[in-house]
Amino acid sequence: MTTKTPSPTPREAFDLLMSGNQRFVAGTPEHPNQDAARRTETAPVQHPFAVLFGCSDSRLAAEIIFDRGLGDLFVVRTAGHVMGPEVLGSIEYGVGVLGCPLVVVLGHDSCGAVAATRAAVADGTTADGYVRDVIERVTPSVLASRAAGHTEDADFIAEHVRRSVDLLLDRSRALAEAVADGRAAVVGLSYRLVDGTAHVVTTRGLEEAAGTAA
Template sequence: MFTDQNTAWDRLLDGNRRWLEERSTAAGDRGAARRAALSQSQEPFALVVGCADSRVPAEILFDQGLGDLFVVRTAGHVVDAAVLGSVEYAVGMLGVSLIVVLGHEGCGAVAAAAGVVDNAQVPSGYVRDIAERIAPNVLRARLDGATTPSEVGAAHSLYTVDLLRERSSLIDRAVRGGKLQTVAAQYCLSTGEVAEVRTPARLAAAAA
């Protein structure tokens, strides 16, 4: 049913493998000719909702060129009205067939949220808003059996996919209608590899 969308995810995974193996092919799609071809319109094939961390640039780690990805990045890939509007634009107006929620190990925003949950350490300023938006997912991850920061971060990506569908009827209808696939993924800072997150830690352990 999801032939086109699976191809989109495979395309991203292939790009990540190229980048890992230092055989990138995206440079040719980042030059003047590509820029000119995109000056009047865009047709990205996928949307990445990712963390704003400087070490997690989606276009680079997936080895994609100009116009290939529609990217929305916030600290801890938190979802607010602006993020939802951006995602709905990509799905409803640009017709992307795949949403990837991309988290990563060592996420400072997730760590801050864990501090709120575990030690009532509430950050100051607007960082507090970010931590408090993520905190329910940290608690949910713990209830699902996540114990390590990496497991909590992976679960946060998975729950963010759920949140997008819960908050946006447009996204939910597209998924239910088979026009859109969603993937939760986690990026490893030390290896550069992107891996799909499929189930919470508790459910994964039960299935093992």
């Protein structure tokens, strides 16, 4: 009979996630929970320790860059990590139903959605179809970053991550209450494609973790 491991605290979940990223960066991944035994264990039920809401970029595979396996992360991904009702519902499911104590908003450098939005704001160009919707959702972040005088890609990415965290908590009462009650924390991270490191941009409910980024 399998005994369920007690859920980690938000801080423990954050440390578990970041230790995996450190292994990935160092080139010493352990590839945990990726064998047949884990497959069998998680077939009837899942107990992920974090919701990972990130960009759909092909270079941002969550289980790889955080060295995790089956049943560890509840992953939600959209281009530019833009959110609509389906995204909010998925994140609330991860926290409220699955009991995840940590929600991560994961941005990254060289983000195509942010680059396209910067171009659209600068010269008035736009995209066709639903890509236009993605650009419209990223536009407030780009405008705020420009208003602050930013010119570097890293600053635009960080601003978009911060605004995504704020928007998530503003729109999801369930998540905001979980953070206020200490049952969950939300962390915004920015990932660097070249070296594989994930850096803390902002935290809600986990302020003491802000200095522990890789």
